[in-house]
Structure formats: structure tokens, C-alpha cells
Amino acid sequence: EVQLAEAGGSVVRPGGSLRISCAASGFTFDDHGMSWVRQAPGKGLEWVSGINWDGKSTSYADSVKGRFTISRDNARNSLYLQMESLSAEDTALYRCARGITSSTSSGFDSWGQGILVSVSS
Amino acid sequence: DIQMTQSPSTLSASVGDRVTITCRASQSVTTWVAWYQQKSGRAPNLLILKASDLQSGVPSRFGGSGSGTDFTLTIKNLQPDDSATYYCQQYSTYSQTFGQGTKVEI
Numbered sequence: 001e002v003q004l005a006e007a008g009g010s011v012v013r014p015g016g017s018l019r020i021s022c023a024a025s026g027f028t029f030d031d032h033g034m035s036w037v038r039q040a041p042g043k044g045l046e047w048v049s050g051i052n053w054d055g056k057s058t059s060y061a062d063s064v065k066g067r068f069t070i071s072r073d074n075a076r077n078s079l080y081l082q083m084e085s086l087s088a089e090d091t092a093l094y095r096c097a098r099g100i101t102s103s104t105s106s107g108f109d110s111w112g113q114g115i116l117v118s119v120s121s
Numbered sequence: 122d123i124q125m126t127q128s129p130s131t132l133s134a135s136v137g138d139r140v141t142i143t144c145r146a147s148q149s150v151t152t153w154v155a156w157y158q159q160k161s162g163r164a165p166n167l168l169i170l171k172a173s174d175l176q177s178g179v180p181s182r183f184g185g186s187g188s189g190t191d192f193t194l195t196i197k198n199l200q201p202d203d204s205a206t207y208y209c210q211q212y213s214t215y216s217q218t219f220g221q222g223t224k225v226e227i
């Protein structure tokens with residue numbers, strides 16, 4: 001069974017940093033591209049960042065470009081998102097999502113339950 | 122970035138109805154469109170890939186169509202379990218985007 005489990009959520013002050021992670025199991029991790037998708041309270045889905053199977057290709061939404069960094073460790077079956085210069089607009093439930101293909105961009109067939117990141121003073 | 126504009130934002134219908142949700146891309150995405158269903162408090166569930174490929178396990182009353190910039194999700198014979206918010210997604214470019222969602226009330 002495919003499982004994606006996010007961790008590392010927290011309350012962070014504006015301007016602060018946070019690293020969240022996603023532990024994958026139940027499938028061959030390096031066969032798939034991965035993404036982070038967030039959802040602010042009561043709002044819709046927002047794609048944040050994606051990475052291809054070997055980590056050599058990454059992409060970001062304009063709203064986080066230059067502040068967030070996605071990475072993966074295939075040996076640990078883990079996905080990461082390093083977030084810098086956080087603001088209240090980054091407050092959301094962050095989910096990792098498995099891509100259908102190995103590339104950076106694809107549909108998502110499995111999702112984690114999400115981790116809450118709250119930016120507040 | 123490519124914008125995906127969904128309509129309507131909310132839809133009220135009855136059991137047995139046929140409903141249609143539309144999604145318009147700001148530029149051509151060929152058929153690189155997926156549709157998801159999200160029920161309250163839960164992760165999204167993939168319904169359709171490549172505009173019209175129904176995923177395994179998804180009831181056949183769901184269907185997708187379109188290419189280029191205009192796409193539709195159709196639900197035939199609406200069931201109470203279909204009450205959810207539906208999102209389109211384009212994955213034509215490295216910078217993927219979702220539509221704003223359509224809430225279906227039954």
C-alpha cells in the first residue's frame with residue numbers, strides 16, 4: 001500500500017524558516033516525480049513545487065520561487081521542502097503528492113494527509 | 122504561469138442529475154489535464170488523467186473531455202456520495218496549476 005507521511009509542521013514567526021518532510025513507503029520511490037501541494041484554511045489547492053525522480057529537475061510556483069527549496073533523498077525514500085522568509089500567506093496544510101510519472105510535472109495518484117504550517121507572530 | 126479557470130464555483134443539483142463542470146486554460150495545454158475530487162477534510166482523489174482517461178476504481182458515471190484550452194468534467198446520475206469539491210489541474214508545463222474548485226452540493 002502506498003503511504004505518504006508528512007512531518008515537521010509547526011507554528012513559525014513571520015520571516016522564519018521551516019523544513020518539512022514526507023516519508024514514502026509501499027512503492028519504488030525513485031520511479032516517481034513528487035510534489036508539494038498546499039491548501040490554506042477554507043481555500044483551494046495550490047501546487048507549490050515539484051521534483052523529478054533523481055532530483056535534478058525542480059520547479060516552483062511563482063508565489064514561493066526564491067524562498068522554498070524542494071529536495072529528495074532516494075536512499076531514505078524521503079521528500080523535503082525547505083521554506084524560508086515565511087509569511088502569513090504561507091499558512092496552509094502542506095501535502096506531498098506522488099506523480100504518475102518520473103518527471104517533474106504530472107498528475108498525482110497518491111497524497112499524504114498533510115501537515116499544518118502556521119505562520120503567526 | 123498557465124491559469125485554470127473553473128466554473129461554476131458552486132453547483133446545486135439533485136440525485137440522478139447530470140452535471141458539468143468546465144475548466145478553461147489561459148493557453149493550450151493539449152490534453153495534459155487531470156480532475157480530482159476532494160471531500161471535506163480529506164486528501165484529493167484522482168479521477169481523470171489526460172483529460173479523459175478514467176482512473177481505475179472511479180465510477181463510470183464520471184467522464185472527462187476536451188483539448189487545447191477547454192475541458193469538462195461530467196457526472197451522470199449524480200449520487201449523494203458525489204458531494205465534494207472538484208478541481209482541474211494542468212500539468213502541461215513544469216509550473217503546474219489547479220483551478221479554483223467547484224463545490225457540488227446535492
